[in-house]
Amino acid sequence: MQLRNTKKLSVIILTHNEEFYISEAIKSVSFADEIIVLDSYSNDRTPEIASGLGSNLIFREFDNYCNQRNYAIPYATGDWILFLDADERVSEKLKREILKSIESNKFSTYKIWFPHFFMNRFLFHYTDKTVRLMKNDDLLFKNEVHERLVLKSKPGVLRNHMIHYTYRGLLHFISKKDKYAWFQAKMCISKAQKVTLFLLIFKPFYRFFHTYIIKRVYLDGVPGLAAAAIDAYGVFSRYAKMMLIEKDSK
Numbered sequence: 001m002q003l004r005n006t007k008k009l010s011v012i013i014l015t016h017n018e019e020f021y022i023s024e025a026i027k028s029v030s031f032a033d034e035i036i037v038l039d040s041y042s043n044d045r046t047p048e049i050a051s052g053l054g055s056n057l058i059f060r061e062f063d064n065y066c067n068q069r070n071y072a073i074p075y076a077t078g079d080w081i082l083f084l085d086a087d088e089r090v091s092e093k094l095k096r097e098i099l100k101s102i103e104s105n106k107f108s109t110y111k112i113w114f115p116h117f118f119m120n121r122f123l124f125h126y127t128d129k130t131v132r133l134m135k136n137d138d139l140l141f142k143n144e145v146h147e148r149l150v151l152k153s154k155p156g157v158l159r160n161h162m163i164h165y166t167y168r169g170l171l172h173f174i175s176k177k178d179k180y181a182w183f184q185a186k187m188c189i190s191k192a193q194k195v196t197l198f199l200l201i202f203k204p205f206y207r208f209f210h211t212y213i214i215k216r217v218y219l220d221g222v223p224g225l226a227a228a229a230i231d232a233y234g235v236f237s238r239y240a241k242m243m244l245i246e247k248d249s250k
Helices: 022-026 044-053 065-075 092-104 172-191 197-214 215-250
Strands: 009-015 032-040 056-059 082-086 110-120 120-135
Touching: 009 022, 009 044, 009 065, 009 092, 022 032, 022 044, 032 044, 032 065, 032 120, 044 056, 044 092, 056 197, 092 110, 092 215, 110 215, 197 215
Parallel strands: 009 032, 009 082, 032 056
Antiparallel strands: 082 120, 110 120
C-alpha cells in the first residue's frame, strides 16, 4: 500500500557549488510537493542541474546559514517544511516515517538523526540530532553558526536516520572545520569574548574527551578516533582564528 501525504510538503535545499551532490539529493525527495533550492551564486553546474530537475531555484548571496534558512522559508507554500543539505539523502524508510509523522500531527517539529559518513563508513556514535522537519508556522532560525530553530514546543524524534555523506575525505573534513572555525571566531569576537590560555589548551582537550569517551565514538573504531581528533582541532582552530582577528584589529 503506497503512502499518500494529504498535507503539502516543501523541501528546502541550501547550495553552493554542489554539482557533485545535488542531483541525488533532489531525487531522494521527489515525493515532496515542491522542492526549493536556495543557491549562493554557484559557479559550477549546481543551478543548471537543480533547475533541470524541476526545482524552484532562487538565489541569495551567502552571509550565514541562519539568514539563508530564514530567507528561504517564505518561498515555501507547504504546510510542512523539510530542510535538506545537498550532501544528504532521504532513505525509503525515512521517507515513509516523514509522511506518517506529517499525517499524525503529533508534533509540530521533528528531530532527525545524522550519523556522519567518514572513511567509507557511517559513524553511528559520531552523530547529530537536529530539527529538520517542521510545520510551516511562523518559523525563525537563530545563531550564525550551528543555527537552531526557535522552538515553541517539544519536538518529536524520528527513528530512521538521514543518509549524510558528510566528508569526502580527511582534507575535506579538516577544511570544513576550518570554515566553521572562522564563522565561530567572528561570532565570539562580536560578543566581546576573549581568548585565554585556558580556552586555547583545555577546550580542545575537553572536546576530544567528550566526543571520544562520553559520546562513545571509540565504538566507531579508527574513523571515530580520527573524527574526535579533528573535532578537537576545530575547537583549537576557532580560538587561534580569534587571536588572528584580534591581532589584525589592533
